[in-house]
Amino acid sequence: MEEGGAGTRQRILSAAAEIVRMGGPGALTFDAVAARLGITKQAVIYWFPTKAELMSGVSVPFLEAEAEAVVAAVSDAESPADAARRVVAAVTDFHLGDLDRFRLMYVVPQSGRRPGARETAAVLERVHPVTTRMYDAVEAALGGGGEARETAVALHMAALGVAMLTATTEALGDPMAQAPRRLAARLAAIAERGAMR
Missing domain, CATH: 1.10.357.10 (Tetracycline Repressor, domain 2)
Known part of the structure; x- marks a missing residue:
């Protein structure tokens, strides 16, 4: 399921937005985004090195x-x-x-x-x-x-x-x-x- 960099980045942003909507800012972690998308934490950090x-x-x-x-x-x-x-x-x-x-x-x-x-x-x-x-x-x-x-x-x-x-x-x-x-x-x-x- 290779979708390219822009697709991965957008999926991460969509997952992050949903996590924050559901659980507030405290719920947003690299681990939570990775788990939601079925990717590694390192893949999230590659695109977004900090939570900010x-x-x-x-x-x-x-x-x-x-x-x-x-x-x-x-x-x-x-x-x-x-x-x-x-x-x-x-x-x-x-x-x-x-x-x-x-x-x-x-x-x-x-x-x-x-x-x-x-x-x-x-x-x-x-x-x-x-x-x-x-x-x-x-x-x-x-x-x-x-x-x-x-x-x-x-x-x-x-x-x-x-x-x-x-x-x-x-x-x-x-x-x-x-x-x-x-x-x-x-x-x-x-x-x-x-x-x-």
């Missing part, structure tokens, strides 16, 4: 997809106010559509062992270009200059807040009284009005 690299291999493509959704949303915004609304809508739509993916991107990295400086640098080397590209596009759509970059980051953070509270209440089995998608739409409307000032 394995986790970033799982989460960075999701971050890239989030950034692409935001960039596409603002690419034809008619005004800064429209761009602000579109950012919130794109981020909340992306994450409310798959809360497990959201958890892998934003919750799991906070709940595991803190990686060392070298591991962190390797992850950030992959993350920073993605977020920079996203924030550059939003900043431009907001008209650039002044506080546009800060506004771009704040819009993203606010939208992530809707996903975070939704994921938390779902995990606790205590759904919010207001529908998350309606709250997201309300936040998008507030962002649009705020950008018109």
Whole structure:
């Protein structure tokens, strides 16, 4: 069953994502991935020498997809106010559509062992270009200059807040009284009005 390097790498990432979804970050070990795939631990380590690299291999493509959704949303915004609304809508739509993916991107990295400086640098080397590209596009759509970059980051953070509270209440089995998608739409409307000032 020879499938080549790219196939093995993708199988490892898929298995790692499933292990984290099922058991949290503590369940992700090289041994667990190897056992799930029926390969050796050394085969996993060949592709991902550290757990931080394995986790970033799982989460960075999701971050890239989030950034692409935001960039596409603002690419034809008619005004800064429209761009602000579109950012919130794109981020909340992306994450409310798959809360497990959201958890892998934003919750799991906070709940595991803190990686060392070298591991962190390797992850950030992959993350920073993605977020920079996203924030550059939003900043431009907001008209650039002044506080546009800060506004771009704040819009993203606010939208992530809707996903975070939704994921938390779902995990606790205590759904919010207001529908998350309606709250997201309300936040998008507030962002649009705020950008018109």
